[in-house]
Amino acid sequence: MRCQDMVCVVTGGGEGIGRAICRALALEGGHVAVWDVDRVAAEAVAEELRKSGRRAEALEVDVSRWDEVKAATRQVLAWFGRIDVLVNNAGICQVVSIEQTEEEDWDRVMAVNLKGVFLCSKAVMPSMKERRSGKIINMGSIAGKIGGILTGAHYSASKAAVMCFTKSLARELAPYNVQVNAIAPGVIETNMTRMITKGDWGPYLSMIPLGRIGSVEDVATVAVFLASRESDYITGEIIDVNGGQWMD
Numbered sequence: 001m002r003c004q005d006m007v008c009v010v011t012g013g014g015e016g017i018g019r020a021i022c023r024a025l026a027l028e029g030g031h032v033a034v035w036d037v038d039r040v041a042a043e044a045v046a047e048e049l050r051k052s053g054r055r056a057e058a059l060e061v062d063v064s065r066w067d068e069v070k071a072a073t074r075q076v077l078a079w080f081g082r083i084d085v086l087v088n089n090a091g092i093c094q095v096v097s098i099e100q101t102e103e104e105d106w107d108r109v110m111a112v113n114l115k116g117v118f119l120c121s122k123a124v125m126p127s128m129k130e131r132r133s134g135k136i137i138n139m140g141s142i143a144g145k146i147g148g149i150l151t152g153a154h155y156s157a158s159k160a161a162v163m164c165f166t167k168s169l170a171r172e173l174a175p176y177n178v179q180v181n182a183i184a185p186g187v188i189e190t191n192m193t194r195m196i197t198k199g200d201w202g203p204y205l206s207m208i209p210l211g212r213i214g215s216v217e218d219v220a221t222v223a224v225f226l227a228s229r230e231s232d233y234i235t236g237e238i239i240d241v242n243g244g245q246w247m248d
């Protein structure tokens with residue numbers, strides 16, 4: 001059990017990659033607080049984890065709202081007594097040209113994808129610093145490295161910023177033995193990408209040396225590694241999970 005009794009917060013845990021991370025952490029012995037704007041989805045995941053014998057709680061949280069993030073952090077600390085792992089996974093995506101991007105679209109994508117990572121990290125870091133222990137895992141993207149192939153420029157820019165924020169936060173928290181890393185997934189099959197591709201994966205497959213689209217489990221196993229003690233000497237790192245689509 002690589003995450004035995006660790007208390008883990010997973011944002012956007014109700015669906016897709018976040019849900020797979022919740023399941024994988026629980027399978028390794030972790031207790032999970034599932035945060036999502038979609039209360040029903042979060043509840044369903046928490047219920048599933050409880051059935052498997054773990055402690056799990058769902059909270060309706062919009063990560064772009066400081067009042068909600070602060071209250072949810074307080075609630076998790078009251079329930080579980082500590083937070084060992086924060087997975088900043090919640091994100092939204094739009095497929096739109098720069099010219100067609102409205103100011104409010106730009107602001108919303110930045111608020112969820114970038115400000116959300118900042119707010120959730122800010123909320124949990126005091127308790128991690130105090131205990132001199134913790135792991136923060138941020139969800140970047142291949143789009144933040146090479147520019148979005150189909151996703152909007154605001155999405156790519158937000159993910160580039162998340163990956164840079166990861167390094168700043170890693171430096172700031174290193175003296176407190178808190179490791180901060182990011183994952184940069186390529187094309188992973190979820191509702192987000194199904195919405196973009198409408199089920200036609202052909203154009204992507206030709207770009208991926210490993211010859212298949214990624215699964216949510218491909219990302220979740222890396223999140224478990226970054227949550228576990230196996231990654232104790234890794235911080236400020238961005239791990240590509242992209243089937244070789246981009247190598248740097």
Ligand SMILES: NC(=O)c1ccc[n+]([C@@H]2O[C@H](COP(=O)([O-])OP(=O)(O)OC[C@H]3O[C@@H](n4cnc5c(N)ncnc54)[C@H](O)[C@@H]3O)[C@@H](O)[C@H]2O)c1
Binds near residue numbers: 017063112140193
């Ligand atoms: N799917 C991919 O190919 C891919 C590739 C690279 C990066 N990512 C990133 O991985 C993360 C998860 O993506 P996914 O494909 O699983 O998406 P998804 O749309 O399937 O799931 C996202 C989850 O986040 C929740 N969410 C959205 N806005 C929120 C908010 N403001 N506060 C809290 N929760 C919120 C949604 O309700 C949903 O449950 C995102 O950050 C995404 O940008 C995905």
